[in-house]
Each structure stands twice: as structure tokens, then as C-alpha cells.
Amino acid sequence: MRSAWIICRRELNSYFSSPIAWLLLTMYSLIFGFFFWNYLANFIVEGLQMQMMGQMQPMNVNEQIIRPLLANTSFLSLFFIPMITMRLFAEEKRSGTIELLATSPIRDIEIIIGKWLAATILYCWLLIFAGINFAFVFRYGHPDWKPMLVGYLGLLLQGAALLAVGTFISTLTKNQIIAAVGTFGACLMLWVFSWVSSYDSSSWAQVLSYMSVITHFESFGRGVLELKDAIYYLSVIFLGLFFTARSMESLRWRS
Amino acid sequence: MITVKDLTKKYARTTAVDHISFSVDKGQIVGFLGPNGAGKTTTMRMLTCFFPPSAGTATVAGFDVFEQPLEVRRRIGYLPEAPPLYLEMETVEYLRFVGRLKGLSGAELEKRVDYVADRCAVADVKKKLMGKLSKGYRQRVGLAQAIIHNPDVLILDEPTAGLDPKQINETRDLISSLAGDHTIILSTHILPEVEQTCQQVIIINKGRLVATDSVANLQARARGAESMLLEVAARNGELPAALVQERLTAINGVSKVVVKEEFGRGAVLEVEASKGQLVRGDLARAVVEAGWDLNELRPSAMSLEEIFLQLTGSDAAAAAAEPVPSSGEPPSPPTDMAAPEANA
Numbered sequence: 001m002r003s004a005w006i007i008c009r010r011e012l013n014s015y016f017s018s019p020i021a022w023l024l025l026t027m028y029s030l031i032f033g034f035f036f037w038n039y040l041a042n043f044i045v046e047g048l049q050m051q052m053m054g055q056m057q058p059m060n061v062n063e064q065i066i067r068p069l070l071a072n073t074s075f076l077s078l079f080f081i082p083m084i085t086m087r088l089f090a091e092e093k094r095s096g097t098i099e100l101l102a103t104s105p106i107r108d109i110e111i112i113i114g115k116w117l118a119a120t121i122l123y124c125w126l127l128i129f130a131g132i133n134f135a136f137v138f139r140y141g142h143p144d145w146k147p148m149l150v151g152y153l154g155l156l157l158q159g160a161a162l163l164a165v166g167t168f169i170s171t172l173t174k175n176q177i178i179a180a181v182g183t184f185g186a187c188l189m190l191w192v193f194s195w196v197s198s199y200d201s202s203s204w205a206q207v208l209s210y211m212s213v214i215t216h217f218e219s220f221g222r223g224v225l226e227l228k229d230a231i232y233y234l235s236v237i238f239l240g241l242f243f244t245a246r247s248m249e250s251l252r253w254r255s
Numbered sequence: 256m257i258t259v260k261d262l263t264k265k266y267a268r269t270t271a272v273d274h275i276s277f278s279v280d281k282g283q284i285v286g287f288l289g290p291n292g293a294g295k296t297t298t299m300r301m302l303t304c305f306f307p308p309s310a311g312t313a314t315v316a317g318f319d320v321f322e323q324p325l326e327v328r329r330r331i332g333y334l335p336e337a338p339p340l341y342l343e344m345e346t347v348e349y350l351r352f353v354g355r356l357k358g359l360s361g362a363e364l365e366k367r368v369d370y371v372a373d374r375c376a377v378a379d380v381k382k383k384l385m386g387k388l389s390k391g392y393r394q395r396v397g398l399a400q401a402i403i404h405n406p407d408v409l410i411l412d413e414p415t416a417g418l419d420p421k422q423i424n425e426t427r428d429l430i431s432s433l434a435g436d437h438t439i440i441l442s443t444h445i446l447p448e449v450e451q452t453c454q455q456v457i458i459i460n461k462g463r464l465v466a467t468d469s470v471a472n473l474q475a476r477a478r479g480a481e482s483m484l485l486e487v488a489a490r491n492g493e494l495p496a497a498l499v500q501e502r503l504t505a506i507n508g509v510s511k512v513v514v515k516e517e518f519g520r521g522a523v524l525e526v527e528a529s530k531g532q533l534v535r536g537d538l539a540r541a542v543v544e545a546g547w548d549l550n551e552l553r554p555s556a557m558s559l560e561e562i563f564l565q566l567t568g569s570d571a572a573a574a575a576a577e578p579v580p581s582s583g584e585p586p587s588p589p590t591d592m593a594a595p596e597a598n599a
Contacts, residue, residue, distance in 0.1 A: 100339035
């Protein structure tokens, strides 16, 4: 796995030595900051209103700020994941550097894991930058940190799973735009599959809904760590990387 | 060091490489020669384990490319046609990265990076982004990454393509200086390159092996009989070429006389002698005795270009003479085998 780490480090270097990583971090932080500011303002206005009306309904930072924020973040990731993964293999195929990797004494799976890991680490940085906003909540309020941590774990798992899908799609083409559009489409489909369960309860609808990433994020968002949901994400990661390995193998046989 | 037996690569509709067999001894430089699309790159990619062969076997340093690809790759340095550079990286960063990929680390890695940077004359651009390097530098960085782990075998795919004549010479010298430590296979469609740097030539055309031999042997073999070039002219007045031809054909030991050029006062003729016959003296005497001037008499040694054209057939020569625009290859430099002055 030393080789996977070498690949991963180069990949991260290339993210951060080009504007890609910085631009993604900036945009993500800006949008997340806007979300945060909105929920916070709503929370404050609601609190003031209640005080004026003399009602004392319980206000909960976790329920009213953190949970909806996490759900929005999970949606926001959909747009950022294709931008992270699109270059992983497409760029190497276009520039011919794939020939260097494929003729080096390392296994394909090490290349794949290295690249996917780099993408996941960049995604972690996005989450960390977004998380800075939560420092304010802790500074001025007393939220429960445990469900928040579970929610973050859910975001990370969901991101890692979609990144694995994106990694696979990036091996299919030389063109980064095609990889990005394909990944975005796939992520969006995995997202909206859950809609069918709202009008159909037949078994195929249940299967389709179960395949949706959002179905499994729900419990994480609530701060509940469910084994089946964690396993769902892990199996999507495994499947994505497995398909990537098969795709690289077929590249060798076909090219 | 390298043994290739019945190596074959089939694509969906075409056979790119068709039952090629050859072997290369340790420390040799071998020229892999063929027109564009002959299957050079495909063969090299199979040797470097970029993709597996459809049939046949190849072993590098005793390891089979299909059974033990990782062992083979550890012993091979490969420079693809387009140097595999990450343009957003600095040269030294890149060399370190490749060194690590090939299993180097720590002080040894730094030592090798410095060594190959010096050896390939890229030390002065160590801190530059590779996207800003000129073509010649990129090629040399590509060569530096190929030798960073001191591999037994070096495989270079058209290492001089797209360079200017000065850079071509520098690259050639560099490659020659690498021989001895490494066994080198270099592919090219530029013939003088092979004549200058290689000990052995492997010629392929349309995926098939056409010839494999040493450069000297190939020249001797293709020459067969001795052939001479004469320029004969009359002192005064006209001299019909047919007359000269008739006169020369009559000489004992001459098998064929071809008129190459006629210019009124005289002619240029190519005379082929039967094998083992030395007819130079007879030719000179015959011309002088007839009262003509012998302006020139020299052996028309066949260059590799002619051998190549002879071996690969005229259609291949025609294909090679015209750079095919759709192939994406850089236009051939003037030293290409398409150069018409084969006899010069």
C-alpha cells in the first residue's frame, strides 16, 4: 500500500498546486457559509418571536440548525463531487501519463485506491472548512456534539461512496467534461431514486429507493448511527472501486 | 536479456503484431525499425506490460511479461512516444515521484534524482514547472525518468521524434552513452539513427518481422553483388548512353548495366558485377580505351534506407514517404528515410 500512498500524495499535490482545490474550497465555504447564515438568522428570528409572544417552546440548535444544514451539505456535495473526480483518470489518459503508471511496478488497485483516497481527502478538507462555521454555534450555544459527529461521518461516507462512483466514470473517457457530466448524472440519479417510495410501495420501488444515497443519509442526519446504512455506503465504495479495477483491466486488454 | 517468441497482438479487426520472434543480448542497443503503424509501439507496450499479448510469449531478464508483470516492470525503464510528464509538477518533484513509484526511497532516491538529472542534462531546470519546458527538455526529462531506477532494460519509443537536429544529436549521444549499463531497444523510423547508434536492427512491417540482424550484416546481405556507379563523358561531341552500356556489358564479370542518367555528352551508369568478381579495373580500362573520360567511379554501397525500402516493399515506402496527417504523428524531419538521395 506504500505505492497507493505515493499516488495519493502526488494527486493531492496536483489538486493543491493548481487552482482546482482552492477554488473548490472557496466555493464550498461560501455556499456553506450562506446556508449557515440563513439557518442561524431564521433561528434567531424565531427565538425572538417566541419570546415576544410569550410562548416558551423548546428551541434546539441541533434540530433547527445542524440537522437541516447537514442535509443541505449532503446535497451540495452532489455538485462538487464530479469536479473532484473528473480528472482522476481522464486527465492521465489524455496526457499519456497513464502509460507511466501502468508500466510501473505497482498494481492497478494501488493506483485506484491512491486516487480515490486523494479525492476523499480533498473532500474531507471541504467538510472541515465548512465545519469552521459550527465553531460559532459552540461558542454561543450548547449543541450536542455527538449527533453532529455522526452526521459528519454520514457526509464523509456518502461523499466517499459517490467519489468511488466518480472514479469509475473517470476511467471510461479521456474527456474530463464527459466524466464530470456522467458523474453528475449518476450522483443525481442515486439521489432521486428515493422519490419512487413516495407514491409506490411495490418491491421494485423499495429496491430502487434503497439504492438511493439519501435514504441512507437520513439516519446519519438525525445523529443515529445505523449499521445497515454504514454498510450501504461501504458497499457502494467497494463496488465503485471494483468496477474501476475492471475498467482499467479492460483498458489494458482493449487498448 | 529479452526473448520474444511468436508474439502476437490482435485488436477487434486488425492484427497489429503478427508472430514476431527475436532476442536481444545484454548490453546491446537494438533499433526497432518500421514505417508508421508497423506495430513498433504495440510490441513495446507488450514488452513493458502495458497490455498483455494475445498470443506468444516474451521474457525480460528471465521474467515472463504475462506471468510476472511486476517483476518485469521493475527491470524496465520505458519512455513512451509522448513523454509521460505531469505538466503541473516541477522537474525534481516529478523525478522523485517516479523514483518512489519504482521503489526508491530516502537518500538513495535523492542520489538517483541528482544523478539522472545530471546525466540527462536537466539539472538546470530542476525547479521549473514541466509545462514551461521546451520539447527537447521534456524529452530528456522523459529519458531521466526511464533510467531513474537503473533498469536492466530501456525501452524508448521514438526518442528523437519531433526534436530539432541539434537535440536529435544530443539525445543520440545520450542514448549511446547509456549502452553498456543497460540493454536498449529504441524504435524509430529514422534510418541514420539506427546506423549511428545501434548494433542490431529489427525491421518490422505491417506487424510482421522482416529482418533481424546486425547493421553490418544487413548491409552486406542486401548488397549481394558489388555494384559500382560510373560517370562517363566524351571529350568532344555527343556520347549516347546506349553505346557506353553496350561496351560495359561486354566486360567479363559484369552482370547488369543500368543507365541512371543521360546528359548528351555522357551518362551515369550503375554496373552490377557478379558475386565475387572485382571489375573496377576492367571498367576503368574499358572506358579509357574507348577514348572517353571517366569522371567518377565509386561503389554504390547500399545505405540502410535502400535495404529498408527493399525489405519492406514499395508500398510501405510510399506510405512512409508521406506523413499521414490523420495519424497524429509529427511530420517527419528531413533526415527521414523518405529523403530521396539514397545514393548520395
